[in-house]
Amino acid sequence: NAGVTQTPKFQVLKTGQSMTLQCAQDMNHNSMYWYRQDPGMGLRLIYYSASEGTTDKGEVPNGYNVSRLNKREFSLRLESAAPSQTSVYFCASRWGQGGGYTFGSGTRLTVV
Amino acid sequence: GQQLNQSPQSMFIQEGEDVSMNCTSSSIFNTWLWYKQDPGEGPVLLIALYKAGELTSNGRLTAQFGITRKDSFLNISASIPSDVGIYFCAGHIPQGGSEKLVFGKGTKLTVNP
Numbered sequence: 001n002a003g004v005t006q007t008p009k010f011q012v013l014k015t016g017q018s019m020t021l022q023c024a025q026d027m028n029h030n031s032m033y034w035y036r037q038d039p040g041m042g043l044r045l046i047y048y049s050a051s052e053g054t055t056d057k058g059e060v061p062n063g064y065n066v067s068r069l070n071k072r073e074f075s076l077r078l079e080s081a082a083p084s085q086t087s088v089y090f091c092a093s094r095w096g097q098g099g100g101y102t103f104g105s106g107t108r109l110t111v112v
Numbered sequence: 113g114q115q116l117n118q119s120p121q122s123m124f125i126q127e128g129e130d131v132s133m134n135c136t137s138s139s140i141f142n143t144w145l146w147y148k149q150d151p152g153e154g155p156v157l158l159i160a161l162y163k164a165g166e167l168t169s170n171g172r173l174t175a176q177f178g179i180t181r182k183d184s185f186l187n188i189s190a191s192i193p194s195d196v197g198i199y200f201c202a203g204h205i206p207q208g209g210s211e212k213l214v215f216g217k218g219t220k221l222t223v224n225p
Contacts, residue, residue: 004154033213042118042200042217043155090154100145101213103154 002026006091006104013081013111021076021107023091031094032074033101034058034066036087043090049074081111118201118216125191126224133199133219134185141203144177144184149198149218158199159186191223 034046045058049068065077092101147155161177174187201216
């Protein structure tokens with residue numbers, strides 16, 4: 001049972017480079033989410049997709065874009081990476097309202 | 113934005129001791145969730161609470177949804193070394209036609225054998 005799969009697990013970027021973080025879930029969940037985790041800050045929502053075809057901004061969307069490619073996949077793009085985007089990024093999904101989220105194992109991104 | 117105040121920030125305990133941590137908010141929540149995060153991994157759901165006053169157990173873990181719907185606590189009894197990790201509370205608040213999940217900043221638990 002794969003659950004939520006994130007790639008890559010680690011990435012180092014130079015300032016100004018772009019990259020896309022990939023996320024896929026095999027649980028037929030409707031909603032998908034991107035969070036970032038920084039020391040002492042907990043988990044902060046970047047973007048979410050309540051259902052296929054919709055995306056909405058979360059708490060910290062600046063500098064990011066997302067694409068809900070299909071029901072399974074939700075990607076996060078950094079167009080021009082900045083050192084402030086050094087963080088651990090988690091993708092999550094859930095079936096419907098009120099339920100718990102299932103998280104991936106994270107992508108550790110360093111921007112130098 | 114909405115905030116959850118989670119305390120304590122960290123705990124250092126001896127194996128066998130009981131642990132208690134809690135979360136409070138100025139907003140009413142529909143759901144309270146407790147997650148555990150092991151080093152290098154994503155958070156894993158431990159307990160979900162759906163009704164005010166609800167008390168739910170999962171093995172040595174017990175959590176309660178506060179009557180006011182603005183707080184929740186998690187207790188761990190007879191701690192063991194594998195309880196080490198960061199524990200997060202999270203809550204759903206209504207937002208427009210959907211819900212938003214808000215996380216506390218975590219309680220880092222260290223268990224000394």
